[in-house]
Amino acid sequence: MNGFFYYLNVNGYSAILVDNKSILKEGRVTKMKKKETVTIYDVAREASVSMATVSRAINHNHNVKPETEKKVLDVVKRLNYRPNDVARGLASKKTTTVGVIIPNVTNSYFAALARGIDDIAEMYQYNIILTNSDGDEKKELKALNTLYSKQVDGLIFMGNEISEAVRSDMSNERIPVVLAGSVDFQNQFNSVNIDYRKAVYAQTNELLKNGNDRVAFVASHLNRSINKDYRIEGYKDALRDAGIPFRKTLLFEANEATYDSGYKLRNKLVQEEVTAAIVSNDDVAAGVMNSMSDSGINVPEQFEVATSDNTKLTEMTRPMLSTITQPLYDIGAVSMRLLTKLMKNEEVSERNILLPFGLKDRNSTK
Amino acid sequence: MNGFFYYLNVNGYSAILVDNKSILKEGRVTKMKKKETVTIYDVAREASVSMATVSRAINHNHNVKPETEKKVLDVVKRLNYRPNDVARGLASKKTTTVGVIIPNVTNSYFAALARGIDDIAEMYQYNIILTNSDGDEKKELKALNTLYSKQVDGLIFMGNEISEAVRSDMSNERIPVVLAGSVDFQNQFNSVNIDYRKAVYAQTNELLKNGNDRVAFVASHLNRSINKDYRIEGYKDALRDAGIPFRKTLLFEANEATYDSGYKLRNKLVQEEVTAAIVSNDDVAAGVMNSMSDSGINVPEQFEVATSDNTKLTEMTRPMLSTITQPLYDIGAVSMRLLTKLMKNEEVSERNILLPFGLKDRNSTK
């Protein structure tokens, strides 16, 4: 079928797909055209109905008599017809594809969300255009732009924070967006998260209860809304409740959400004489912990570490990492589910969904 | 033009974003035409040229007088015109998007490739539709089908192995495909890999040199071509060179390429009295190693583990994992680069690219 077939129009008879050898033999081809794709028109002709009816049949539109639907579908199968989604998209203004902006697929936290997103997308017949942004505003803006050009029906944005430029850009388009595992302090977009403030509050309490009065808070970017407005607030809440003064010097930044970035923090941490740390990313936490252990500091006896995402990594390190437990896959899945509703203009009861979290006590804390 | 016009519903409905002053004054417009999109036709009119010229200008076609191009581009900017890629795709039969089939984004090996793929895609102005297949033939076939419908210009396939059904399916379409980190024993498709056989050969030699004569080989699926035809052959080569008999009982299967799946292998390994293992996946290797350590077996003194991918995980475990080093990101990047050439019908010198590998000696081996 592979470029070897030509359009043959014999005796005014309907066009047929033939192998070019027979064309040469027959020698009476009136019109030859390279016929690669079988279109809705071919199906219509073969089934002796109009294109409109074919369209209705393949879209399972109710307004079509069962017999004609069957007739059409049989021809569809026989001709091996496959609808062209691009043409469909142009005509219907729906592409059944959604854009997904992710900082980095390589990051296990976001990868887990992405998997949830894709699974639900598939379930609802959507496809996903994935774009890595590195959390960089420039890249995010560029990605948004090409996604708009591609006429995606919706957008899932991951990236911890929404810069003003990104906010205004997304506001100006009329396509629905949902933030997955990412907060918008202005509360302008739909989102799916856990209650970071409460989670960190609970976690900090545990560390305080263990007798630590110099608990570090470490994040990749302290000034990002998700940290500044939520996690750090939870951390402060706990400190306040325990009557321990908040010290700005116990806030540490890792620059990147990576293992190495966490690993490099040791000296600073030691210098401030912290005995425990709340870390907002598993990779970073693993780096911090290993770095301590490697220098002879015993975890958790001399130094406790608690992390944030409960990715598989938390079970792979030794000691295993105590962590907040988040329904990672579900955050992605629910985000996509929410988006499908938005795209179909269905009612949504909650714009900002908070999924439940928990605390898992493992061996990096006492 | 850009989101400035909206339906106005005056009967006490809220959330009306209107920018048309006359509407605000009137206060009782029943319905307004929703004018969202500015098309190439609008630009043509405003710039007093034909659509064709606009098309040429925005595509930087050479056959346009510099002044007219500027004139057009100015209007483009003024009207905030953004080409509709769907219409473009229908007219040009090129969508500038490629399909990527990945077993699981959550797997660090494949995630690393995916990042390389996306970066190069972006560089060449392509977008990526990502689909998780779990290495399952049914899902792969389904994904391929929807990708064809979406008229992707090319395909990158990851999945360790090409089943016959997938092979014939991909052969029947005329779009280029390249296998990334995945082998095709029939050598029918373009691909980018390392020389798994040589790599495992070298690695097995190291373990043999350390005095192990019962070296296990563990993979997620032993019968997959990448293992059966390449890695295991390399393992056998080394055994043969060392004069050690190959024992089928020292081949272990993990079922899935996951940490847990590796972790569960301990008893079987211990039962066969192996003192070292070659593992074909980092997650599995971490599971095997931790499982040994957790049960009191000292790694590497009593048990050596060597793994395959050199993902970041190999540095996060304790001890750190000795491994084959693969240019993961590059495998993805080169695959995508190869694909761009194929999509543009450029000459390619090598159909099956082998990237260099190395051996990194860390602490899980003596």
Add this chain to the structure above:
DNA sequence: CTGAAAGCGCTAACAG
């Protein structure tokens, strides 16, 4: 329940 016809927004000959 079905058909005719009009596009969707753009590219690509083909003239000029």
Add this chain to the structure above:
DNA sequence: CTGTTAGCGCTTTCAG
């Protein structure tokens, strides 16, 4: 260098 004219393959009124 620029305009005209056909479509690309499908959905969607609007009639009947």
